[in-house]
Amino acid sequence: MFNFKIKHQDKKSLARTGIITTPHGQIHTPAFIPVATQATVKSLTPQQINEIGFDAILSNTYHLYLRPGPDTVKKLGGLQKFMAWNKPVFTDSGGFQVMSLNKGLCTINDDCVEFKSHIDASKHIFTPEKSMQIQRKLGADIIFAFDQCLAITADEETTTKSLARTHSWEERSLKEFTKLNKNKSQALYGIVQGGRFKKLREESAKFVASLPFDGIGIGSIFGDPKEESRTLVAHAIKFLPENKPKHLLGIGAVEDLFTYVELGLDTFDCVLPTRLARVGYVFIGPESGGKLKNKYRYRVANEKFKDDIKPLDSHCECYVCKNFSRAYIRHLYKAEELLFYTLMTYHNLYFFHRLMKEIRTSIENDEFLKLKKKWMK
């Protein structure tokens, strides 16, 4: 049911295009995967996400476990049916949120993580087995092994210990997954950890590569500091099998997408375009003045757009840019109207979709580095 085919390998870099096939359809890579934390991409209907053109979305196991609960999602036919998104879905393992949303409120030992719900402070326990069972019930096409996510500042000793635990959890994840996935309806990705240490990243990459995962995620890369992050991923990648799809967890700044596509990463998820949309940041490409220095975005709330009849981005072909002015969208912001979130999210996601499409075309034409240069000004 699951496979990955490399379509074209760029001649001048590790960038490649490919197709991930899942029970709910194909994902054209490199792809940006919008985040649907609570089984909804905030403010958009699945019809709109489909209209933009996305192949897949990613939901968060931690959130859906707490609310509405995996049994409810299962009863309702799994995530796709639940949210009326009849295309591929990823879920993460819950590991990242358990720890990031519960700083100081979760206790970890080699067996499990105990944490308190951020909703009602009720106590819960996650184990690798439980993460697999939950993700099974949620029914995503691509799921992730349960890992421990560390702060980027963790020292070598802490990271070494944590990595051993993560590796043991990944083996347990794989074992439980194999038991549950007899019908092959899901694919499991292992995760490379190892913090800030090249040696540990290498060790982790080799370990994950040695196990029969369907794909590989790279975790705890926070994008900053940029050069250090790049070096760590570039090093780990060397020890990963070329023919497995690779996902970079939580990364999605424009410049990062170029950096990591160049290293051969295939899929990316990130809340950046949707979260920034909701506070008024509009993404724009180089032809509209988007550049590294302004992070490819501007704020539409600015007074100077009060009477501006131009669209958010004059070079964008999306529904929002074809129909609405900056003045109107600024008005919605000022008037605290719900439609503001919808229009902004739509445009920003369209921007990321279009960017990935441009990237895929450039790879197929062996011009990825040329495109990167155009954008990295």
Next chain:
Amino acid sequence: MFNFKIKHQDKKSLARTGIITTPHGQIHTPAFIPVATQATVKSLTPQQINEIGFDAILSNTYHLYLRPGPDTVKKLGGLQKFMAWNKPVFTDSGGFQVMSLNKGLCTINDDCVEFKSHIDASKHIFTPEKSMQIQRKLGADIIFAFDQCLAITADEETTTKSLARTHSWEERSLKEFTKLNKNKSQALYGIVQGGRFKKLREESAKFVASLPFDGIGIGSIFGDPKEESRTLVAHAIKFLPENKPKHLLGIGAVEDLFTYVELGLDTFDCVLPTRLARVGYVFIGPESGGKLKNKYRYRVANEKFKDDIKPLDSHCECYVCKNFSRAYIRHLYKAEELLFYTLMTYHNLYFFHRLMKEIRTSIENDEFLKLKKKWMK
């Protein structure tokens, strides 16, 4: 540019179907007009409102005057272009909001109303002339004369005085409108007032009927008490010309729509379906258990819908009911997701659109009273 044609007069009541033609298209009556207070039907794109099937929307002059301001809307090409709704638009006169949102904060004399902005407490003055000038800049197809709205509890003396003022304001509105509307791009509706007093309602109806308005609104009917409201409108209607389109301002409960369509009203605007959507009330028809007693609605937040795979309304053909379960929509409510507002508003507006369509068909078949009976259980 503007005209109204009666298509079919019901044989057993005053109900009729008709077509209002405006520069931006036709409105099939009787029609429900969704409210787009700040130039947006809360949480929906104009594409979605169009998909539901509505012919027209109504915006509020008071709100748009304060934000973004009539000059901005005019610069951006008028309301239709501003909000990307290329179909008929109504605006009210601002009179109702000036008084209802500024209780105790506005002072009225025969010349004008002075009020404080509910946004920043800045001082403003509305006159009939100013209301016309603002509505001219906003550029709606159908606009309303400036009137004074009273509390339903106002006594006869107060109402009599207020009515004289309203009538003088309506004459001033008409005079200013005629000056501004040389190109006939807009139509002006007069408004019948007169509070709780049949005699005054009659006087007002006769007065408004004597002036060359394009259509007639009936104001300050709050729907309650039901029988008193009905009696007042039924009485006023007798003195209004049959061939002018009639709008009932702010009314839209299901039972009220039946009551007032039966009396010959043609259009209705009301925030009920959209406002109730946002707090979780789902409208349903008689085939799904909707009746007078439950006000044709239920709350989807109810615990019992936690795992309910059924749509909001099994007999509804809307996008929401064809794709989502009660359990999913309840989940969005619990998780405080923006998509909740969109899906609920979509369904409720679809319900009102479908209801009016059924009403129009029943009139054309001379079966309006039969349909009313089916619903009024």
